[in-house]
Amino acid sequence: xxxxxxxxxxxxxxxxxxxNHIVRICQYLYNRLIGDRLDWWEMNRCYINSCPLSCSIVxxxxxxxxxxxxxxxxxxxxxxxxxLWSGELLDLASPYSQILQDVVHRVxxxxxxxxxxxxxxxxxxKPRFKGESRYRSFTYPQANxxxxxxxxxxxxKIGKILVRWHRPLPDGFSVKTCQLIEKADGWYINLxxxxxxxxxxxPEEILPTEDNSTGIDMGLEKFLTTSEGEMVPIYQPxxxxxxxLTKISQRKNKKKRGSTARRKLANQESKLYxxxxxxxxxxxxxxxxxxxxxxxxxxxxxxxxxxxxxxRNKPKQDEKGNYLPNGQAAKSxxxxxxxxxxxxxxxxxxxxxxxxxxxxxxxxxxxxxSQICACCDNYVPKELTVRTHECGCGFVIDRxxxxxxxxKRVGLGVFPxxxxxxxxxxxxxxxxxNSTLKEILELTxxxxxxx
Numbered sequence: 001x002x003x004x005x006x007x008x009x010x011x012x013x014x015x016x017x018x019x020n021h022i023v024r025i026c027q028y029l030y031n032r033l034i035g036d037r038l039d040w041w042e043m044n045r046c047y048i049n050s051c052p053l054s055c056s057i058v059x060x061x062x063x064x065x066x067x068x069x070x071x072x073x074x075x076x077x078x079x080x081x082x083x084l085w086s087g088e089l090l091d092l093a094s095p096y097s098q099i100l101q102d103v104v105h106r107v108x109x110x111x112x113x114x115x116x117x118x119x120x121x122x123x124x125x126k127p128r129f130k131g132e133s134r135y136r137s138f139t140y141p142q143a144n145x146x147x148x149x150x151x152x153x154x155x156x157k158i159g160k161i162l163v164r165w166h167r168p169l170p171d172g173f174s175v176k177t178c179q180l181i182e183k184a185d186g187w188y189i190n191l192x193x194x195x196x197x198x199x200x201x202x203p204e205e206i207l208p209t210e211d212n213s214t215g216i217d218m219g220l221e222k223f224l225t226t227s228e229g230e231m232v233p234i235y236q237p238x239x240x241x242x243x244x245l246t247k248i249s250q251r252k253n254k255k256k257r258g259s260t261a262r263r264k265l266a267n268q269e270s271k272l273y274x275x276x277x278x279x280x281x282x283x284x285x286x287x288x289x290x291x292x293x294x295x296x297x298x299x300x301x302x303x304x305x306x307x308x309x310x311x312r313n314k315p316k317q318d319e320k321g322n323y324l325p326n327g328q329a330a331k332s333x334x335x336x337x338x339x340x341x342x343x344x345x346x347x348x349x350x351x352x353x354x355x356x357x358x359x360x361x362x363x364x365x366x367x368x369x370s371q372i373c374a375c376c377d378n379y380v381p382k383e384l385t386v387r388t389h390e391c392g393c394g395f396v397i398d399r400x401x402x403x404x405x406x407x408k409r410v411g412l413g414v415f416p417x418x419x420x421x422x423x424x425x426x427x428x429x430x431x432x433x434n435s436t437l438k439e440i441l442e443l444t445x446x447x448x449x450x451x
Contacts, residue, residue, distance in 0.1 A: 001198035002176070005169060005191045009153070009180075010162040018158055019180065019187065022095045026103050027135040029076075029092070033107045034127050036064045066108040073100050095138075096156050102139045136182045143178035143191070153189065155180075161189075169193060184270040203360035206297055208411050213298040213362075214291075215408025217369070217400045218343050220334075221387065224287070225400035227408040232287055237279040238340040245272060284346040288353045299354060300411030303363040306344050310335040362411050369406035369415075370399055377416045 011019060044060050062068065077093045092100075113124040140155070147153050148169075152160040155178070169175075173193035181188050206212075215227035223234045238245075248269045255262035291299065313331050316324040351361045373380055375395040382389070382399070389395070389402040409415040 001196075001200070002192055002194045003170075003173070005167070005193060007166065007189050007191070008164045009187050009189050010164070011158075011187055015158055015161060016187075019182070021090070022099065022138055023136060023182065024132075025090050025092060025095055026099065026138045027130060027132065028090055029100060029103045030107060030135060031129045033064070033069055033104060034110070034129060036069070037107065037111060038127075040064055066104060069107070070101055070104045073097075073104070094157070096140065098141050099138050102141050105141075137179055139180075140178040143175045145175045147175070147178070153178075163189065170195070172197065184267065184274045201355050201358065203355065206360045208298040208300065208360075208362060210412065212296060213300055213408060213411060214294070214296040215300045215404040215406070215411065216291075216302075217366075217404040217407055218302055218304065218347075219400055220337050220341060222400055223341065224346075225398070225404045226291075227401075227404040229401055231398075231400070234341060235280070235283045236337065236340040237276045237283075238336075241272060241276055245269065248272065280340075280342050281345065281349075284342060284349050285353075287346060288350040291350060292353045292357045292359060297359045298411070299350065299359070299361045300408050301347055301350070301361060301363055302366040302369075302407060304343060304347075304366070306338070310338050364407060364410040366403070366407060366410075369410065370403040372406060372416055374402050374405035374409070 040061060040063055044063075107127070110124070110127040114126055115123075117123040147155065149160065151162060151165065153163050154160050169191070170193070173195045175191055176194050177190075177192040179190040179192075181190065217225045219225070220234060223232045225231045248265055252262055252265035252269060255265060312335075313326045313328045316326045318324055347361075354361050368379075370389070371379060371381055373389065373391040373393065373395055374397070376391060376393040378391055378393065380389065380391050387399050389397050389399045406415060
């Protein structure tokens with residue numbers, strides 16, 4: 001089991017200069033290795049829609065890979081011991097050797113995500129060169145717990161740095177990696193710790209039932225609503241601090257670029273953004289802890305396509321090619337509210353907290369969960385502005401509560417799904433493996449009884 005602990009560190013003036021110098025070296029090496037790979041990519045690729053009329057007689061260079069670029073590091077230190085880059089004299093032989101090896105590993109991971117994708121098959125964009133504001137950390141891939149000396153941490157080639165141990169490291173864990181990162185308010189250290197004696201948790205062993213599961217519906221009017229009727233209000237720290245951000249941004253934009261006054265205002269702006277992100281994350285942790293501390297062992301949540309939900313509207317054009325209103329102004333405000341609420345972050349935190357507590361999070365498709373009555377399974381279409389579910393059977397309930405009940409039924413395998421959304425939709429009962437129709441009806445009756 002691997003955990004990540006973050007602590008605030010307080011380097012002195014000399015140590016800050018060393019840390020900034022190491023970051024600049026890592027940034028230079030990262031951009032150089034990225035450039036080598038992009039150059040090889042451009043020189044050796046062939047377009048699928050055209051063929052070059054001429055070819056080079058020089059044999060193509062070897063493709064840069066992780067181990068070939070790592071083997072070049074000793075030669076770079078000998079040939080380019082000092083490099084003048086962006087007005088700063090960099091000494092490539094000064095950092096710890098494993099730091100530069102980790103930079104090569106970052107470059108390789110960036111190209112692997114671009115070409116083949118990550119563990120989930122999702123591909124990233126084309127790797128880009130990073131400026132000073134985008135490269136702010138470096139890593140020791142082989143750290144040791146012996147580096148910890150009381151209230152200090154002894155880092156190779158940097159020295160002892162004061163650490164604020166706001167929580168102790170758990171017993172039995174060994175330190176694997178050590179990452180130093182610069183944020184808006186100072187330097188921090190990330191310690192990745194591991195304990196091999198802790199067994200790996202398998203969430204598939206917990207089966208959802210009527211008694212041990214809870215359905216959760218996410219929204220913007222109410223942040224989340226559970227199938228038990230508990231409602232959490234929405235918390236949007238960016239909207240709350242929008243006035244302060246606007247004032248600081250307007251003052252910063254009036255200052256001359258590169259001036260000390262503009263740099264101070266930019267630092268204030270970045271600190272306020274950091275405060276907003278921390279407030280949002282703290283609220284999400286509190287919500288997740290409250291849910292996990294309950295009696296439920298399985299949490300059934302929506303599998304939301306957040307990227308599609310926050311996508312810009314397609315432009316509309318008339319016959320002459322003039323652009324028509326497409327409702328993007330209202331959609332931009334909705335996208336901002338989604339990003340400010342942080343729906344994806346709270347779901348990831350809930351998954352992390354549930355696994356640590358020996359519980360499980362199940363994601364299901366929420367199609368038409370707010371349009372079907374949770375009591376009689378009738379299809380009751382309604383607009384998004386209608387926040388109350390009223391059915392002909394006399395069942396009146398909050399719209400989000402009704403959706404949470406249906407989400408729970410989807411996770412249990414009992415939910416009437418819709419074949420099509422236009423016209424008169426047909427309704428059918430989903431088949432449940434190893435279950436009979438009698439068991440399905442009993443589960444449905446018990447659910448209606450609880451309502």
